[in-house]
Amino acid sequence: MMNSVPLEHILFVSTALFFIGMYGLFTRRNLITILMSIELILNSVNINFVAFNKYLYPAKLDGVFFAIFIITIAAAEAAVAIAIIINLYRSHQSIDVEDAAELKF
């Protein structure tokens, strides 16, 4: 059952997820959407960790631990990011990333 899905398929899924996240990160203007895109990128990495762990070192759990660790960090990161977004909204009345471009040359 396990071997019916090869590793390459899973890697393909994670790569697709990563570039969908990248696409969102660069094209969206809404900060919430950008945040969601970053979560997608993180999750693609998580899939890689779990998959490599499972297929290459089935006796160990390091990759799984890493995935759990990243999920934890991602939660904290989301909290910080949303706090920044709220502050930005309070000062700019907008969460469009184009509106917050004052810090330039």
Added chain:
Amino acid sequence: MSNYLYIILIFLLPLATFLLLGLFGRKYFKTSAGFIGTLSLLTSTVLSLKAAYQYFFIDGKVDGVYQKIEAIKFTWLQFSPGISIDMGIIIDPISVMMILVVSFVSLMVHLFSLGYMKGEERFATYYAFLSLFTFSMLGLVLSTNIFQLYIFWELVGVSSFLLIGFYYQKASAVAASKKAFIVTRFADLGFLIGILILGFYGGTLDIGTLIQRLTSAQSAEYIGITTASFLGISCLTWGLVLIFIGGAGKSAMFPLHIWLPDAMEGPTPVSALIHAATMVVAGVYLVARLFPIYSIEESALHIVMYIGAFSALLAAIIACTQTDIKRVLAYSTMSQIGYMMFALGVSQNGVENNLGFTASMFHLFTHAFFKSLLFLGAGAVIHMVHSNEMKDMGGLRKWMPVTHFAFLIACLAIAGIPPFAGFFSKEEILLAAYHADKMIYGVALFTAALTAFYMFRLYFSIFWNAPVQTESHDNAHHHHHSEGTMTMKLPLIILTICAMAAGFIPFSKFITLSGTPTESHMDITFSIAPVLLAILGIAVAMKLYKNANDIPSRIASSMGGFYTAAKGKFYVDKVYLFVTKKIVFNLIGRPAAWIDKNIVDGLINFIASLTAWISSLIKGIQSGRVQNYALYFFGGVAGLSLIFIYWWK
């Protein structure tokens, strides 16, 4: 050896006064500054007297020879195990004599200034500067190390700069102070190079050791410095001549004398201090301090002699034509310093026990008294008349009897009339010159007659002659002023007594080159010629200037070009101006300015504009858009990944 530690107080007290008055004077001691300064200097003077008494009469002599004592010595800068700059206090006959003269004359000047400078806006600052000046000079004469001496030497230069430019709102005073500073600074360059030459070959900067090494013909240092040569002249001669250039700058010897007459822009008591006891005798002191080395190097000594004699004569001639009383005195100082210099110069081939050396120091000693007296007297006159010009004076003897008497005594002293102070010292110098070099003796004799003439020209023009009767200076004007306060008269009286009595001190019993006291003998027949010439000079001056007449102007016009040249100070200033403005400014100054403006500044400006240009090209990268930054970041990571995958195996 008994304890001389208290000597450190003599020169640290003025320093303390300078700091106190300089930092807090304008706020807290606006009127009491004078008393503080005078009191501190009085203490110094008393201590100097004590030191002199202790040294000369109690314990300075060991086996009939005056010893050099190093009261304090500590290492200040250690360059290498061999060479270090030490700080210390040396006590020997000339330094003890000098601290006595310096502190005493400075005290008189402090006292006189109480009245003269009263009501000045910067009264406290003035006293602070005076203290600094006194401190520097005292430090200079007590130095054990030639580098320590140089430090104080420069301090003297700075404080004279501050004092000459004391009336800093006056453009001429500012120019004069700059001139004094630049000329002496220029000369000090020679001094510094001289120090380095002697220090390099001598292997030490300590004066005592240096003298000891360079005067013994067998020592390695002596052989080293005499065999090394530059342009065919031995390094010893170079070193000594360069040091003499430094001394000539401070002592206003030709051709570095041009700052001295201009230095008259300072307050008159300052002129008294500069001319009598401090700055100008520093050069004489320097040569005297290193005299044992000079005495073995004949050519350097000859330069000292000729420069001294020439300056003495030149200044005397110029002094006869000047009309500003302070300028006459300035040139007379230059002339008398010239006497001291050539007295040192003739000392080497002179007679018994370096008579010239003793005579020079003796003249320095007596000159300090009568010259400060002359300047303070002139100060009193200027204070009353409010003018420096002789033509604004005349007939003042009725209005200022004390000053008149003091001035008369001082003039007699400088003219060399017995029994006043100048007679004895000048007689010794003439005697030394007579034995050494007949030509120098002739010059000295002629200068002595001229000295008597111009001093009495000054005296008669101020105190006799016709009282001036013009609208601005009517006689009623004089009545408003009294002769000055007691603090102004007292120094005059004290100095008059000194000018009368100082000559009777048996100087050669105390100060000789070897330290062995000798008897000086005065040859009556020898004195006849100089005294007669001096009297002749006085008589001529009396004939010409006692009563108003037109003989002087007729003589002046009959002399024609020579008179004009002398009145124009022989155009030495003009030559300097020509050299600096036309040659130095055009050939060196302007190209240097061009290089500075175009090449040095241009290089810096080019670098700056290059940076600005590049940054304007790339500043667009910093757009402020977060997504752009993220893109760069990913681009960078992707690039690095490519590098690591394909190139970095």
